[in-house]
Amino acid sequence: MTPFPAQDLGHGITCLDTLQERPGMACCYLLERGDDLAFVEAGxxxxxxxxxxxxDARGLARERVRYVIVTHVHLDHAGGAGLLLSQLPQAKLVVHPRGARHLIDPSKLIAGATAVYGAEAMAAMYGEIVAAxxxxxxxxxxxESLPFGNGELQFIDSPGHARHHFSVWDAESRGFFTGDTFGLSYRDFDDAAGPWLIPTTTPVQFEPEAWYQTLDRYLSYAPRRMYLTHYGEVDQVLLLAERLRAGIIRYVALARGLAQAPDRHQAIKAALRADLLADLAARGHRMPVAQVDALLATDLELNAQGLGVWLDNQKGSA
Structure with a gap:
């Protein structure tokens, strides 16, 4: 696979494709401020x-990397953290307090992913998971804030997608590194109206009410841009926040409406697909349906699984 090219976003921030499944699916960010470097996400x-x-290509000494920051411990964000850390002698791994133990001892992450994907697919997708x-x-x-360059990076708890999720506020760029809590916005779907965005309800901690509060907290900072892991920088923050909120509301409604469906998982998955196709059609997209399916197959599957877990949790708390 040929990765998306590195993209200079200004403010000392470079977007790098981590080549997960396909080009343009997931990225990390290299930050350079003064003498300090950091990676946000490890892939x-x-x-x-x-x-x-x-x-190496940019002549940046590995000893200058001060932090490897992961927004949460899902393996597409943090699976490479231990290995990356081992090659950066001065770096510290920065992770949400709820997730730290899982990167120090990744056995539960490994077991969970292996149970879902099988040992062979797990090895192909994620390779060796190295303890930090x-x-x-x-x-x-x-x-809390950590010093970086001549300024600092601030970390805010941002549940909704996962309870072990934080986001990183960068005052210099007036942007948040949002992990998965500002949704998915693949560049393949950009058009004259700007970015297209959908929620990510990956198992197992989708919590819509917490997510709405996270969106409100984001907006309280008046951010000018958001740096998504899937994928890249987006602006039009107010508009996208409202679209994301509306998408979460729709997902909750369709999941509840199908809670008693005979084949609930497939029914939810089909409803999610219909929802996103209708959303794209309303924007005038002419991408062939087969291409849409290929680009979003993984996310449709995971979103349907996550909504199913959420429905089960609602029954358990009733």
């Missing part, structure tokens, strides 16, 4: 050589 272990090669040394892990609390 998967098979993608780590690409990140290191970027440093405890003494090199930082778990900042909500609102």
């Amino acid at each position: 998967t272990s098979p993608g780590v050589p690409r990140l290191l090669a970027e440093l 040394p405890t003494e090199r892990v930082i778990a900042p609390g909500d609102g």
Whole structure:
């Protein structure tokens, strides 16, 4: 696969394709401020050589990397964290307090992914999951900041997609690194109206009410841009936040409406597909349906699974 080219976003921020499944599906960000470097997101272990090669190609010493920051511990974001850390002698791994133990001892992450995908597919997608040394892990609390360059990076708890999720506020760019809590916006779907965006309800901690509060908190900072892991920088923040909120509301309604369906998972998946196709059609997209299906197959499957888990949790708490 040929990755999307590295993209200079200004403010010392470079977007790098981590080549997960296909080009343009997932990225990380290389930050350079003064003498300091940081990676936001680590991708998967098979993608780590690409990140290191970027440093080498630009003549950036690995010793300058101060932080490897992961927004949450889902393996497409954090699977390569331990391996990347092992190649960056001065770096600290920065992770949500709820997720730190899973990167220090990744056995539960490995077991969970292996149960879902099988050992062979797990190895192909994620490679070796390397443990992070405890003494090199930082778990900042909500609102805490860490020094970086001549400024700082602030970490805010941002549940809705996962409880072990934080977002990173960068005052210099007036942008948030949002992981998955500002949805998915693949560049393949950009058009004259701007980015297209959908929620990601991946198992197992989709919580719509918490997500609405996270969106409100984002907007309280008056951000000018959001840096998504899937994929890249987006602006039009107010408009996209409202579209994301509306999408979550629709997803909740369709899941509830199909809670008693005979084949609930397939019914939810079909309803999600119909929803996104209708949304694209309303924007005037002419992408062939087969191409849409190919680009979004993984996300449709995971979103349907996550909504199913959420429905089960609602029954358990009733």
